[in-house]
Amino acid sequence: MAKPFAIRHQPGFTAIAAACFLMLYLPIGVLVIYAFNAATSTAVWGGFSLRWFHSAWNNAQVIDATLRSFQIAALGALLATTVAMMAALATTRTAPYPGLTLKYAMLNQPLMVPEIVTGVALLIFFSRIKIATGYSGLGYLIAAHTAFCIPFAYLPIRARLENMDLTLETAAADLYATPWKVFHRITLPLLWPGILAGFMLAFVISLDDVVITEFVKSGGQDTLPTYMLGQIRRGITPEINAISTAFLLLSVGIVTLFFFVSRKRD
Amino acid sequence: MNRAEQVARAAHRKDLRRRWLLSSPALLIILLAATGPLLIVLVYSFLTPGPYGDVAWRFSTDAWVSVFLERDIFDDTLSMAIAHATIFWRSVRLALATTFLTLILGFPTAYFISTRNPKTRDVWLFLITIPFWTNLLIRTFAVLQIIRNEGIINTALTKLSLISAPIQILYTDTAILIGMTYVYLPLMVLPIYASMEKLDFRLIEAGYDLYATRAQVLRRIILPLVKPGVIAGSILVFIPAVGAYVTPSVLGGGKNMMLSNLIELQFGQGRNWPLGSALSITVMGIVMAALLLYVRNASSTGIRHG
Numbered sequence: 001m002a003k004p005f006a007i008r009h010q011p012g013f014t015a016i017a018a019a020c021f022l023m024l025y026l027p028i029g030v031l032v033i034y035a036f037n038a039a040t041s042t043a044v045w046g047g048f049s050l051r052w053f054h055s056a057w058n059n060a061q062v063i064d065a066t067l068r069s070f071q072i073a074a075l076g077a078l079l080a081t082t083v084a085m086m087a088a089l090a091t092t093r094t095a096p097y098p099g100l101t102l103k104y105a106m107l108n109q110p111l112m113v114p115e116i117v118t119g120v121a122l123l124i125f126f127s128r129i130k131i132a133t134g135y136s137g138l139g140y141l142i143a144a145h146t147a148f149c150i151p152f153a154y155l156p157i158r159a160r161l162e163n164m165d166l167t168l169e170t171a172a173a174d175l176y177a178t179p180w181k182v183f184h185r186i187t188l189p190l191l192w193p194g195i196l197a198g199f200m201l202a203f204v205i206s207l208d209d210v211v212i213t214e215f216v217k218s219g220g221q222d223t224l225p226t227y228m229l230g231q232i233r234r235g236i237t238p239e240i241n242a243i244s245t246a247f248l249l250l251s252v253g254i255v256t257l258f259f260f261v262s263r264k265r266d
Numbered sequence: 267m268n269r270a271e272q273v274a275r276a277a278h279r280k281d282l283r284r285r286w287l288l289s290s291p292a293l294l295i296i297l298l299a300a301t302g303p304l305l306i307v308l309v310y311s312f313l314t315p316g317p318y319g320d321v322a323w324r325f326s327t328d329a330w331v332s333v334f335l336e337r338d339i340f341d342d343t344l345s346m347a348i349a350h351a352t353i354f355w356r357s358v359r360l361a362l363a364t365t366f367l368t369l370i371l372g373f374p375t376a377y378f379i380s381t382r383n384p385k386t387r388d389v390w391l392f393l394i395t396i397p398f399w400t401n402l403l404i405r406t407f408a409v410l411q412i413i414r415n416e417g418i419i420n421t422a423l424t425k426l427s428l429i430s431a432p433i434q435i436l437y438t439d440t441a442i443l444i445g446m447t448y449v450y451l452p453l454m455v456l457p458i459y460a461s462m463e464k465l466d467f468r469l470i471e472a473g474y475d476l477y478a479t480r481a482q483v484l485r486r487i488i489l490p491l492v493k494p495g496v497i498a499g500s501i502l503v504f505i506p507a508v509g510a511y512v513t514p515s516v517l518g519g520g521k522n523m524m525l526s527n528l529i530e531l532q533f534g535q536g537r538n539w540p541l542g543s544a545l546s547i548t549v550m551g552i553v554m555a556a557l558l559l560y561v562r563n564a565s566s567t568g569i570r571h572g
Contacts, residue, residue: 007471008381010374010480017378020371024397024451027408030418034411043416079295087292090285097282106293110300114509114553116526117546120533121303124310124543127320147299150292208401211511211526215533225403232407232516241411244404255399259392 032248035241042238052242062243065227069207072138072223076145077153077202083146084153084202085195089187092161110148118148119215126216136218144216145206152205153198160194193261200258204251304550311543319537329540333548350528357525358552360439361507364446365454365500371447372454372499377488379455380462391459398452406516409445410436413517437519445513450506454499461495501560505553525549 039046532542
């Protein structure tokens, strides 16, 4: 008997999909394997070793850049999530009002502009402020990261708010709860998964940024990605593989956590 | 106006005031660290370059002229700026090629995922999202390790005696194309999958019942229905590809510049901030044009499918 006719089958599609998945994971796999290479060269395999992880761990510049990355990502994501939550409360569950479209456009503006353009724009703007105020701390980087993280924090929070109905809040208000109490006792607990998703997205986005950081940073303010970019340009050692592997595990960890948290709470 | 109406209006005004107050911190941050600086770039593009970078505050259209034209140093005549035109053309061409390649690879992949059963579908989808959330620089570096002269492609081909000397891929346009296709592929798969997920497979069944071939079903039924996803994916890939900075600077080397590298050059060694600004605004223009095209297409397909 002939094979049953598979309606969902298209010839060749499965092969291309398989090639796609292979293509996506092969380079990452090679990168991770070579992080455990004992040889000094990145081209030949010299047996299994953790020496490059060890050397990265003892590299003061790497540790310094990592701590700075986390500091900026944590502060940037926290600020972005806070202001994005407030903005989401202000732009959802309402009839259109003057300025609402403008707000949407502005809140999503960082998504529309290529990173390189935002990078040079901030370079010009902040270099002026640096001259005027003499301040050259991490504030600029945190401000920049907060700004481009706002849309990533805003979108999941808004999506969550739009799916929440107003009855519970109205009921609480009917029972003489003050607006703050309604927010604290009703809205916030219901909104929590959205806030968490927004924060995690903003955190990962901030941690990943190379271009804007590269243009905004002052001397000695490397984050892990900008440090790595500098190293790759100079010539590669397996240490970069080790750092990449650690970084990779971290991102994958956060995203996996995010995946399960968002699934469980919905 | 009666009393109740007055109360309602006052409450409405209060609500609006509260909404503006709540959104003001986010709007202020974006205004200060995103929108405002863009306007400054626009202003800078009409100024004169300063001697050590930055600008002199004298109005000039030189930067804009030199985006497209170049002045001959001997007889002061203007002609097409060949160097800039080459870089523009390379950026747009590579971005279009990346979009095309990701579409060719991404469409079947999205179709494959959407035809799995719901349980395994999530796993496949998750496998697409993982690289998407992995640092772009790390993914570019991973590609570098594969395609360089000592990388596994060249090593394997040499070991198999198919080639005697390694093929130089790294630091060519091909390297940039491979790298960008690799890093932006998930951006193509995800939106196409999103519209395929909603695809009603009964329509395909009906197509087969009416004696359509597989190719006809693909072209006449599936493609028109997932067109919004294809357009969205193409836009999502094209926009970052045209302004890509990391991938061309890691895989392209110094010679194969794209627009972003040219812009960086003007703010660094070139010390021509107005030209850098004008080039930035031009990149913005290309992106806006692409977005506009998308919005027009999206609204027209929206109307046709109700």
